[in-house]
Amino acid sequence: MRTKRGSACKPLLFSFLLLVGLMLLFAPQKFSNKCRIAFASAFRKPLAFGREFSVLLRGHEQPASVVSDSKYRRLRNFQANTALWLREERQKVEELTKLPGKSVWGGTSFVVADIVTSTMNKTCGELLINRGKEDSLAEGQFVLGESSIIGTVHSVGSHVAKVKLITDPESKMPVSIANLDVKRVMKGSGDHSAEVCLLPTKYKIETGDIVWARKKPGLLNGSLIVGTVARCKGCDENPSIWEIIVKPSCNIERLNSVTVVVQGPEANS
16 A cells, blocks of 8 residues: 555656746746745755865865976976085085185176077987077087086087087086086987996986086086986996986977076186
8 A cells, every 4th residue: 555655646746846846937036036045044054064165175175286397397407506506615615714715607608599490319419509609609518408408519600509419329428416426428319318327336326316417617617407317227238337317307309499608717717
């Protein structure tokens, strides 16, 4: 009996709800507004709790990142360079004791140049820039991108110059890794990376360690970041030697301009 009675009530309930819905749909606006206000008054506390709960959840969400990859790399490189410069200045002051120290970048100028063309593949890594001898550029000067070294000036014309990137197979640059005061040569691999050669495995090297271009009097009076260690493992031919792959500290392919470091007479003195 209960089952039959329940089955009979279902169509009646559906018809009743349908009728109520139609009445509300075609009811005057004043009446529907009163119903909405009455509903809000009756369920005020549950609705308020729901709003507070949603706000609480949003407050625990992590803020969205608004810094681009390019800006992040530039800030990271700037911070790394500044930390190293401060350490070098501190060492200089300690060596000179009571004598006043001279700034690492005293007399240095920075020439901004636009990239005209670029060639980056396994056999070549070069840029053509719109600055030359008329802008005090000379062979061997260091070139920056996003506050990190990306190469050196290779040849110079009156108003243009070629830059050999650190990834070029013919590129060779004295470097050191992390806080190790060990001078080694970094060679271009020709595949958007470079390699540090002949570093014994007795030195502790880890992925992510910063690689510095060592200062070169007359061209670079302070060390600058050039890349980070992307892979480090024992060499297959000689397990006592590290095989270190270096990734440039900026996305060279996306650069539109570069900065050339021009050392003046004061910097060379």
